[in-house]
Amino acid sequence: MEQTRGGDFNCGGGGGGSSRKNDETVVIGALSRFDTLPEDCxxxxxxxxxxxDACVVASVSKTMKSAAQSDLVWETFLPPEYSSQPAxxxxxxxxxLSLANDSVLIDDGKKSFWLEKSSGKKCYMLSAMDLTITWGDSPAYWKWINVPESKFEKVAELRNVCWFEVRGKISCGMLSKGTHYSVYVVFKRAYNRSHGFDYAPVEGGVGFVGKEATKTLVFLESSSTGSADDSRSGYSGISHVAVTRAFRMRRPWMRVPRGEEVEVDKENGRNVDEPKERGDGWSEVEIGKFYINxxxxxxxxxxxxxxxxxxHWKSGLIIQGIEIRPEKTRN
Structure with a gap:
């Protein structure tokens, strides 16, 4: 199953801009002197x-290629629990590369795991089955269904709730040390429609258990969806501070026509995030970040x-899970 990830590379060489090629030329020139050393060294x-880097080095010479492709090298890039090579x-x-190009199901199919290709950092998705969903066991509010494009056996379809609350946990020991992670909720609209998320934000929280979580507000409905005359889709451009103010005052969210002047969020310098479509048929929106030391x-x-x-009542959302992967902007 395809998942979104950044920093891919081509082990066969090629691709990239001129600046990247110049950088690789410098690296290749610096490493060519190692040709005289024993391959194990x-x-x-x-x-x-x-x-x-190993893929770049492999293009220097036959000796370097053989050394760079050795099991000694690639075993160090594998997580310890995956160091044993299947037959x-x-x-x-x-x-x-199999772990980087596709995810594998773990924890009785409740989680999926893969590696970020360029760095070997661990990535996970917690399936809806691995989350705590308020009223999730009540068929009147939530329905557990099969979706062919999901990597998991079951996903959660929201039927109708006014109290929307989804929580999940992951052990820090499962993640890569010294890594900045981003957290995303992965979902889609049931029958290409949803209700109650188009004019009200949801609050995302991410943090260590027992400590205050970092909170952010996001939309689970894109401003580009809905019919042209649907006034509920007219919140595009609303600033984070304006949404926060309305949210804290506990008042119904005001509909702002497109193009209308809105207050700039000077503190965060951004608008409230909207969902982005992925290449696997799902949408995602970032709900927070954290660092593992x-x-x-x-x-x-x-x-x-x-x-x-x-x-207010909300319905029509299908949740596949919560995805945790290294920040794209970090090395």
């Missing part, structure tokens, strides 16, 4: 770089998506 040096893979590199292994990250203040 070259492999040991390459193993302290990154998967992307159906011819090399550690092939196994690594070397001392966080025993902690947990708690994630929440809520709209409990407005009191």
């Amino acid at each position: 070259i492999s040991m040096v390459i193993s302290h770089t990154s998967p992307r 159906n893979y011819s090399s550690k590199k092939e196994f690594y 070397n001392g966080d292994s025993d902690d947990e990250i708690e994630i929440s998506i809520m709209e409990t203040q407005m009191g």
Whole structure:
């Protein structure tokens, strides 16, 4: 199943702009002197770089290519729990690329796991089955269905609630140390329509369990959806501070015509985020970020998506899960 990820590379070479080619030329020139070293020594040096660097080094010479493709190198890029190469893979590199190009189901099919291709950082999606959904076991409010394009056996379809609350947790020990992560809710509209999310934001929360979470407001309905005369879709351009003010005052969200002047969010310098379409047929919106350092292994990250203040009814949303992957802007 395809998932969104950044920083892909081509192990066969090629692609990229002129600046990237210049950088690679410098690296290749600096590394060519290692040709005279034993191959094991070259492999040991390459193993302290990154998967992307290993692919660049492989284009220097036959000796460097052999060293860069060795199991000694690619085993270091694999997570310890995946260091044993399955019998159906011819090399550690092939196994690594399989984990980077496609996700695998873990935890009895409740989570999916893959590697960010360029760095080897761990990525996860917590399925809807792995989340705590208020009223999720009541058929009048939520329905558990099969969707062919989902990577999981079941997804959660929202039938009708006025209290929208979804929570999830993941152990920090499962994630890559020294990594800045972004958190996304992955969803779609049932029958290409939803109700109650087009003019009211939801609150996303991300933080360590037992500590105050970082909160943000996002829309789960894009301003580009709906019919042309549907006034509910006219919130495009509303600033984060304007949404926050209305949200905290507990008043119905005001509809703002497109093009109307709105207050600029000087603190955050951005508008409230809207969903973006992915290449796998789902949509996503970022609800928060966090950082994993070397001392966080025993902690947990708690994630929440809520709209409990407005009191209006909401329906027509299908939640596949919550995706956790390294920030695109980080190395």
